[in-house]
Amino acid sequence: xxxxxxxxxQAWLDGRAGPxxxxxxxxxxxxxxxxxxxxxxxxxxVQISGVxxxxxxxxxxxFLEQWVAEGAxxxxxxxxxxxxxxxxxxxxxxxxxxxxxxQQRIVQIFAQMGVGDGVxxxxxxxxxxxxxxxxxxxxxxxxxxxxxxxxxVLGARTNREGGPGAIAAALSGRTAAYGLHLEExxxxxxxxxxRTAVREVSDYSALGAVVGSAVKRGVPWFSGLxxxxxxxxxxxKLKALGAAMAATGAVALYHVAELTPEAELQRPPAHxxxxxxxxxxxxxxxxxxxxxxxxxxLVWVGCPHASLxxxxxxxxxxxxxxxxxxxxxxxxxxxxxxxxxxxxxSEIEAAGGSVFADACLAxxxxxxxxxxxxxxxxxxxxxxxxxxxxxxxxxASLQACVTTAIRGELxxx
Ligand code: F3S
Numbered sequence: 001x002x003x004x005x006x007x008x009x010q011a012w013l014d015g016r017a018g019p020x021x022x023x024x025x026x027x028x029x030x031x032x033x034x035x036x037x038x039x040x041x042x043x044x045x046v047q048i049s050g051v052x053x054x055x056x057x058x059x060x061x062x063f064l065e066q067w068v069a070e071g072a073x074x075x076x077x078x079x080x081x082x083x084x085x086x087x088x089x090x091x092x093x094x095x096x097x098x099x100x101x102x103q104q105r106i107v108q109i110f111a112q113m114g115v116g117d118g119v120x121x122x123x124x125x126x127x128x129x130x131x132x133x134x135x136x137x138x139x140x141x142x143x144x145x146x147x148x149x150x151x152x153v154l155g156a157r158t159n160r161e162g163g164p165g166a167i168a169a170a171l172s173g174r175t176a177a178y179g180l181h182l183e184e185x186x187x188x189x190x191x192x193x194x195r196t197a198v199r200e201v202s203d204y205s206a207l208g209a210v211v212g213s214a215v216k217r218g219v220p221w222f223s224g225l226x227x228x229x230x231x232x233x234x235x236x237k238l239k240a241l242g243a244a245m246a247a248t249g250a251v252a253l254y255h256v257a258e259l260t261p262e263a264e265l266q267r268p269p270a271h272x273x274x275x276x277x278x279x280x281x282x283x284x285x286x287x288x289x290x291x292x293x294x295x296x297x298l299v300w301v302g303c304p305h306a307s308l309x310x311x312x313x314x315x316x317x318x319x320x321x322x323x324x325x326x327x328x329x330x331x332x333x334x335x336x337x338x339x340x341x342x343x344x345x346s347e348i349e350a351a352g353g354s355v356f357a358d359a360c361l362a363x364x365x366x367x368x369x370x371x372x373x374x375x376x377x378x379x380x381x382x383x384x385x386x387x388x389x390x391x392x393x394x395x396a397s398l399q400a401c402v403t404t405a406i407r408g409e410l411x412x413x
Pocket of ligand 1: 081124143145243302304330359360381384
């Protein structure tokens with residue numbers, strides 16, 4: 001069946017509501033045709049990626065300028081992925097004023113479009129600052145870790161949107177009905193049996209690194225994870241698991257037995273033919289994202305952006321200590337403000353660490369900032385630091401990362 005549009009959607013596509021919306025519709029319709037969609041569906045929220053000046057460059061900046069000059073305005077609540085830098089503290093991070101100017105301009109353009117009601121809050125964890133779509137709602141999010149969290153932990157429905165596709169969805173309030181918007185594509189494709197203790201947040205990251213690289217684009221169904229909603233960090237653990245699988249693979253949805261909203265509905269039948277993966281050791285996950293570096297220039301915590309609970313854990317570990325290696329923690333600005341209120345930011349700063357808002361180190365010019373090696377408790381962070389920022393990485397537990405920062409020499413725990 002061909003893609004069918006409503007009268008209103010057809011009018012937008014014909015340019016009767018202006019060139020900005022027409023361009024958005026052209027993108028949505030093109031994606032719909034590529035993926036065999038039969039209709040478009042309304043989305044309740046959008047999350048836009050492609051915000052870093054380092055990634056989109058001047059060509060991307062001009063593209064956005066032209067779109068907003070044509071009248072591009074968002075139609076549904078829309079949030080923004082991190083930028084390369086803290087929009088207030090970029091000097092402290094060591095950014096060049098010219099780079100900072102262009103990065104600020106990109107954020108201004110999104111503000112003009114109405115992202116965040118004109119005040120964008122760049123973060124990859126919109127669900128930690130109140131944007132939590134409910135089970136079954138259709139959304140169009142772009143950041144891969146947020147897509148995974150929304151689909152798997154919140155039970156919302158989104159594909160992994162690209163940069164222009166997400167903007168087009170924000171301007172039209174529509175996306176094409178294909179992929180994970182359809183029930184039949186939310187069924188598991190592999191059964192992952194976990195037969196080892198998975199305790200720390202970074203252990204979930206290591207597990208995700210192993211599973212993502214094995215199942216690629218699949219939908220894994222996990223058993224054997226002894227995680228419950230009583231664990232105060234259960235969401236952080238699933239955040240880490242999903243982010244890692246989205247990085248080493250392209251997993252956008254997973255189910256955890258007796259925990260995630262669709263897991264029991266999607267439980268594989270007794271005689272299923274699913275690919276089976278047994279994970280009985282996490283060492284491989286840590287090793288696959290660790291380079292043979294001897295010296296650490298920077299410790300980075302907060303990929304995906306840290307929750308209040310994660311900031312508290314760092315503050316507890318550095319309280320009264322002096323860091324010999326810089327430690328940067330990244331989070332959403334409202335989370336930083338709450339952590340300041342709790343006193344955790346000043347404890348981290350007193351030790352010599354920094355808490356930055358808005359920023360993602362993986363999309364920053366890390367070498368230009370003076371760092372050649374970075375240690376992190378995030379598999380996704382290590383994956384992109386290695387592949388995008390081109391620095392040496394060490395992926396380890398939070399305890400090992402903080403101990404390294406305190407001792408000034410690599411501690412592997
Ligand atoms: Fe977020 Fe950047 Fe990590 S966008 S998930 S902090 S790589």
